[in-house]
Amino acid sequence: PGKxxxxxxxxxxxxxARAITTLLKNKQLRNKMGDEARKKVxxxxxxxxxxxxxxxxxxxxxSEARLLx
Numbered sequence: 141p142g143k144x145x146x147x148x149x150x151x152x153x154x155x156x157a158r159a160i161t162t163l164l165k166n167k168q169l170r171n172k173m174g175d176e177a178r179k180k181v182x183x184x185x186x187x188x189x190x191x192x193x194x195x196x197x198x199x200x201x202x203s204e205a206r207l208l209x
Contacts, residue, residue, distance in 0.1 A: 144177040 141147040146159040163170050183189070 144173055144180055 148156045148159055
């Protein structure tokens with residue numbers, strides 16, 4: 141929170157409006173949060189990262205399935 145975006149309580153339109161207004165008024169903060177979010181997405185959701193995680197899950201589940209057979 142505050143690094144890549146804001147957390148807003150559900151069903152709280154006033155808090156949501158404040159967060160949106162803060163970003164609308166502060167270009168530097170928008171750019172900083174956007175850059176940080178882009179870094180996080182690139183790190184955790186790159187093709188290489190997602191493929192590695194999926195292969196790990198596949199190997200674990202197929203190993204467990206063999207044990208159950």
